[in-house]
Amino acid sequence: MNPTDIPAYMAHVGTLARAASAAMAAAPSAAKDAALRALARRLRDGQAARQVQAANARDLEAAAAAGLAGPMLDRLKLTPKVIETVAEGCEQIAAMPDPVGEITELKRRPSGISVGRMRVPLGVFGMIYESRPNVTIEAASLAIKSGNACILRGGSEALHSNLALAREVQAALVEAGLPADAVQLIETTDRAAVGRLIAMPESVDVIIPRGGKGLIERISAEAKVPVIKHLDGNCHAYVDAEVDLDLAVKVTDNAKTQKYSPCNAAESLLVHRDVAAAFLPKIGAVFAAKGVEMRCGPRAKALLAAVPGAKLVDATEADWSEEYLAPIISIKLVDSLDEAIARINRYGSHHTDAILTTNHPNAMRFLREVDSASVMVNASTRFADGFEYGLGAEIGISTDKFHARGPVGLEGLTSLKWVVLGQGEIRS
Numbered sequence: 335m336n337p338t339d340i341p342a343y344m345a346h347v348g349t350l351a352r353a354a355s356a357a358m359a360a361a362p363s364a365a366k367d368a369a370l371r372a373l374a375r376r377l378r379d380g381q382a383a384r385q386v387q388a389a390n391a392r393d394l395e396a397a398a399a400a401g402l403a404g405p406m407l408d409r410l411k412l413t414p415k416v417i418e419t420v421a422e423g424c425e426q427i428a429a430m431p432d433p434v435g436e437i438t439e440l441k442r443r444p445s446g447i448s449v450g451r452m453r454v455p456l457g458v459f460g461m462i463y464e465s466r467p468n469v470t471i472e473a474a475s476l477a478i479k480s481g482n483a484c485i486l487r488g489g490s491e492a493l494h495s496n497l498a499l500a501r502e503v504q505a506a507l508v509e510a511g512l513p514a515d516a517v518q519l520i521e522t523t524d525r526a527a528v529g530r531l532i533a534m535p536e537s538v539d540v541i542i543p544r545g546g547k548g549l550i551e552r553i554s555a556e557a558k559v560p561v562i563k564h565l566d567g568n569c570h571a572y573v574d575a576e577v578d579l580d581l582a583v584k585v586t587d588n589a590k591t592q593k594y595s596p597c598n599a600a601e602s603l604l605v606h607r608d609v610a611a612a613f614l615p616k617i618g619a620v621f622a623a624k625g626v627e628m629r630c631g632p633r634a635k636a637l638l639a640a641v642p643g644a645k646l647v648d649a650t651e652a653d654w655s656e657e658y659l660a661p662i663i664s665i666k667l668v669d670s671l672d673e674a675i676a677r678i679n680r681y682g683s684h685h686t687d688a689i690l691t692t693n694h695p696n697a698m699r700f701l702r703e704v705d706s707a708s709v710m711v712n713a714s715t716r717f718a719d720g721f722e723y724g725l726g727a728e729i730g731i732s733t734d735k736f737h738a739r740g741p742v743g744l745e746g747l748t749s750l751k752w753v754v755l756g757q758g759e760i761r762s
Contacts, residue, residue: 351485369510370424377471393493410466427479454748470488474517477747478507541559543563569602573609587617594660595659601656603665604668606667611637621645629649630649678704682706688712708740725743
């Protein structure tokens with residue numbers, strides 16, 4: 335099928351995916367695991383690895399010539415370490431329990447029937463992502479294990495790398511006796527293909543965008559099928575009035591500075607006024623030493639003014655809801671737990687928020703009342719991750735409230751249907 339005829343090409347891709355999804359839903363666990371192990375082996379194979387590296391070198395050369403920024407070039411690189419990591423990921427997913435077909439909550443009713451729920455694949459998901467070609471393998475491996483078919487659309491800068499990786503995925507599927515069309519990569523960089531992909535409810539059950547806020551906003555606005563998404567990650571750390579100061583400094587530092595670019599890094603710090611004089615100079619010294627700019631409310635700025643080398647800026651209203659993805663953090667004093675919770679629910683992105691406290695009732699209130707996908711007590715927001723949660727891998731993080739919320743792993747790529755087991759019962 336000629337990919338330049340976008341409507342016909344995308345209809346063809348969708349038809350193949352829908353047909354493959356039926357076969358994947360019925361596939362035994364052994365076949366899916368065999369495909370994942372075959373994929374891991376192929377990624378490590380000398381010839382396949384050389385072909386992938388050659389394709390990646392082609393993308394890197396073109397990206398450098400186009401002036402792609404250094405961090406973006408780093409994301410684009412498929413180093414031997416990256417390849418080994420995704421190969422190990424395939425093996426780890428193969429070793430995980432298969433969620434498909436599991437029946438839970440089975441209860442006998444007075445009528446004699448037994449009612450429960452069975453976990454089943456979603457069907458076909460479309461994945462739209464940028465830069466990192468390793469996402470091709472991550473998405474494909476999760477699709478295989480969860481019994482779904484997927485249609486992948488990576489960034490134009492990684493087209494050759496993604497095509498090379500997709501060929502290895504399809505070869506592994508065939509080797510395991512599964513349909514190659516269970517994982518398809520859109521072979522054109524024409525943006526019209528994305529417009530078609532997100533508007534094909536007859537072929538696609540859900541769209542998962544993974545990239546910048548602009549991409550996700552566009553997909554959310556234009557999609558005609560459900561979208562699993564999060565727009566940004568303005569994550570909060572709240573230091574309560576009763577707190578272990580050393581713990582609070584350690585956790586806040588990690589939440590902000592362990593890595594600046596992920597969506598689960600802390601961008602906002604709220605500090606109870608009763609502990610601010612003791613806490614802020616300590617965390618301020620840490621941030622000053624690491625070159626973190628502190629955008630402060632007036633009371634916080636006054637307490638941080640004496641910290642040597644502190645980069646202090648007056649916060650604006652926009653700072654309270656900003657996702658910096660950089661060595662910048664907003665800091666504000668609050669007068670109560672109530673105020674902290676209200677500010678988080680108003681200015682946060684409903685991604686991940688943490689309370690640092692020794693007061694158990696306050697911790698429980700925070701867990702109940704903060705309206706976010708992940709809520710933590712005395713732990714770094716950086717733990718909001720599929721691997722850290724024991725999901726094996728994640729296809730993204732959702733801040734939606736329907737279906738999946740938080741890190742989306744294998745179970746997030748399945749749904750539940752009611753099943754009824756009987757022995758000839760009839761309703762009177």
